[in-house]
Amino acid sequence: MENNQPVLHLPKTGLEKVMDIVSLLLIIINFIYLISVWNTLPEQVPIHFNGKGEVDGWGGRVVIWLLPTISLFLWFGLTLMERVPHLFNYPIEITEKNAVFQYKNARMMSLFLKVEIILVLLYTSWQSVHAAKGDEGGLGRAELPILLILILGSIAFFVIRSVRNAK
Numbered sequence: 001m002e003n004n005q006p007v008l009h010l011p012k013t014g015l016e017k018v019m020d021i022v023s024l025l026l027i028i029i030n031f032i033y034l035i036s037v038w039n040t041l042p043e044q045v046p047i048h049f050n051g052k053g054e055v056d057g058w059g060g061r062v063v064i065w066l067l068p069t070i071s072l073f074l075w076f077g078l079t080l081m082e083r084v085p086h087l088f089n090y091p092i093e094i095t096e097k098n099a100v101f102q103y104k105n106a107r108m109m110s111l112f113l114k115v116e117i118i119l120v121l122l123y124t125s126w127q128s129v130h131a132a133k134g135d136e137g138g139l140g141r142a143e144l145p146i147l148l149i150l151i152l153g154s155i156a157f158f159v160i161r162s163v164r165n166a167k
Helices: 016-039 061-081 098-131 145-164
Strands: 044-049 055-060
Touching: 016 055, 016 098, 044 061, 044 098, 055 061, 061 098, 098 145
Parallel strands: none
Antiparallel strands: 044 055
């Protein structure tokens, strides 16, 4: 399938730069937090929570580094992807007339999702540490639906915005 979408090189806005920095800072905070609590962690930590938010899987404490590591790979991957919005799939036809808006909208959606997902992974790391120490029972029942609504709501917002500004 050939991609005939216009190739544009659009500089990031101030807000986009701030969102990039915020998402990177969240990852750094996650690593610093885990370093600060490492010596207090038991040998076994939660590695999975069920739909009720209860811990239903345990693993060695080294697994606690998985979430911030995933966050870092996610950050790099999405940051690279944001540079080539002409390669994205869009719900509408991209033309010379609508390309600037559509590319900026898609890039902003990627940035929002990057911040939201990294924030979710940071929160899950924090909850895993507290559950490992016996401080809390794990993720609450309402947390998963709230997080899904947040992420899916962002996607819906930007897709609707894209379709409404198709011209």
